[in-house]
Amino acid sequence: xxxxxxxxxxxxWAIAVFPAILGAKGVIHRLLSCRLGTALHLGTVHPRFxxxxxxxxxxxxxxxxxxxxxxxxxxxxxxxxxxxxxxxxTADALDIVTVVVATMALGLTLSIVTIKVAFVTFTRGLDPxxxxxxIMSTVADIFITLCYVIVLNAFFVFDFAGKSAIAVIxxxxxxxxxxxxxxxxxxxxxxxxxxxxxxxxxxxxVIVNVTGTVLKNISAKVPNRKEIYxxxxxxxxxxGDVGAVVGSTATTRLALGLLRPSLSSIRHHAKTILSAWxxxxxxxxxxxxxxxxxxxxxxxxxxxxxxxxxxxxxxIAVSAIILLSYGVSILTFQKGLDPxxxxxxxxxxxxxxLMSIALLVALVLVG
Numbered sequence: 478x479x480x481x482x483x484x485x486x487x488x489x490w491a492i493a494v495f496p497a498i499l500g501a502k503g504v505i506h507r508l509l510s511c512r513l514g515t516a517l518h519l520g521t522v523h524p525r526f527x528x529x530x531x532x533x534x535x536x537x538x539x540x541x542x543x544x545x546x547x548x549x550x551x552x553x554x555x556x557x558x559x560x561x562x563x564x565x566x567t568a569d570a571l572d573i574v575t576v577v578v579a580t581m582a583l584g585l586t587l588s589i590v591t592i593k594v595a596f597v598t599f600t601r602g603l604d605p606x607x608x609x610x611x612i613m614s615t616v617a618d619i620f621i622t623l624c625y626v627i628v629l630n631a632f633f634v635f636d637f638a639g640k641s642a643i644a645v646i647x648x649x650x651x652x653x654x655x656x657x658x659x660x661x662x663x664x665x666x667x668x669x670x671x672x673x674x675x676x677x678x679x680x681x682x683v684i685v686n687v688t689g690t691v692l693k694n695i696s697a698k699v700p701n702r703k704e705i706y707x708x709x710x711x712x713x714x715x716x717g718d719v720g721a722v723v724g725s726t727a728t729t730r731l732a733l734g735l736l737r738p739s740l741s742s743i744r745h746h747a748k749t750i751l752s753a754w755x756x757x758x759x760x761x762x763x764x765x766x767x768x769x770x771x772x773x774x775x776x777x778x779x780x781x782x783x784x785x786x787x788x789x790x791x792x793i794a795v796s797a798i799i800l801l802s803y804g805v806s807i808l809t810f811q812k813g814l815d816p817x818x819x820x821x822x823x824x825x826x827x828x829x830x831l832m833s834i835a836l837l838v839a840l841v842l843v844g
C-alpha cells in the first residue's frame with residue numbers, strides 16, 4: 478500500500494473502501510475454512526479435489542455465489558457510508574461496485590490454496606479448525622491487498638485496457654454464478670447455507686463499515702508512534718484468530734456430540750481456550766520486540782511500555798472475543814441453525830472493533 482499511495486489517492490473512496498474489502502474477503506474465507514473443518518471431521522467431505530462428495534462441490538459453488546453477493550452488498554453500503562463520512566459522490570457508486578466486485582473475484586483464486594491446506598492438515602493428523610484459518614487469514618489479507626492494488630491500477634492507470642480486463646473478470650464471475658445457482662438451488666443444504674450466510678453478511682457488512690469509520694476517527698487521536706501502527710494489523714488479526722479457533726473447534730464438537738449445547742459447558746472447552754489464549758500472549762511478546770526493532774526504536778523502556786499496552790489490550794479483547802465466539806456457537810446450535818454460518822463471520826467482524834477499542838483503552842491507561 479505504501480508503494481502505491483499514488484493510485485490510492487486517485488479517489489477519496491479508494492483507501493476508505495479498503496477495510497470493507499478486507500472484511501468481505503475475511504468473511505468468505507472464514508466461512509469456507511470453518512465449514513471445511515467441520516465437514517472433514519464429519520466425513521461429509523473427503524480430503525481430495527477430484528471425485529469428492531456433492532457436499533464439497535456445493536460448498537465451492539456457495540462460496541462463488543456468496544462472493545459476488547457480498548461484494549455488491551458491501552460496495553453499496555460502503556457508498557452509503559462514504560457519502561456521509563468520506564465525501565463520496567453519487568457518480569462514485571458504480572466505480573466502487575466495479576472495483577470491489579473485480580477485486581473479490583480475483584481473490585477467489587486463493588480458495589484453492591485454502592482447500593489444499595485444509596486437506597493436507599487433515600490427512601497429516603492435524604486439526605483443520607486449529608490450523609487452516611489462523612494460517613490463511615494473514616495470507617488472505619496480503620493476497621486481497623495485492624488484488625486490490627492490481628484492480629485499482631487497471632481502473633485508474635491503464636484506463637480502457639484496464640477497464641476492459643476488469644469487465645472480463647466480472648463477466649466470468651457472473652457467468653459462473655448463473656451456472657451454479659440453477660444447478661444447485663434445489664438442494665436444501667445449498668439454500669440453507671445461502672440463506673443463513675446472507676443474513677450474517679448483511680450484519681457483518683454494517684459492522685465492517687461502522688468499524689472502518691470509527692477507526693478512521695480514532696486514528697487521529699493516536700500519537701505518531703510507529704511501533705503502535707506497525708503492530709496494529711498483527712494484533713487485530715491474532716485476536717480474530719483466537720476467536721476463530723475457539724468458535725471453529727466448538728462448532729465441530731457440537732456437531733460431533735462431544736460438547737453439550739449450553740453456555741456452562743465452556744469449562745469442558747477450557748483446554749482449547751487457554752491454549753489459544755496462551756499462544757496469542759506469546760506472539761504479543763514477539764511483536765513487542767519486532768515492532769520497535771524494525772522501526773529502529775528498540776530499547777528496554779520502549780519494549781516495557783509497548784508490552785504493557787499489548788497485554789492490557791489482550792486481556793480485554795481476547796476475553797471478550799472468547800465469550801462472544803463460544804456464546805454464538807451455543808446459541809445458534811440451540812436454535813437449530815448451522816453455527817458455521819454465524820460464528821466466524823460475527824466474531825471476526827467484532828474482533829477488529831474489540832481490539833481497536835481495547836488498544837485505545839490500554840493507551841489511555843498506560844500512556
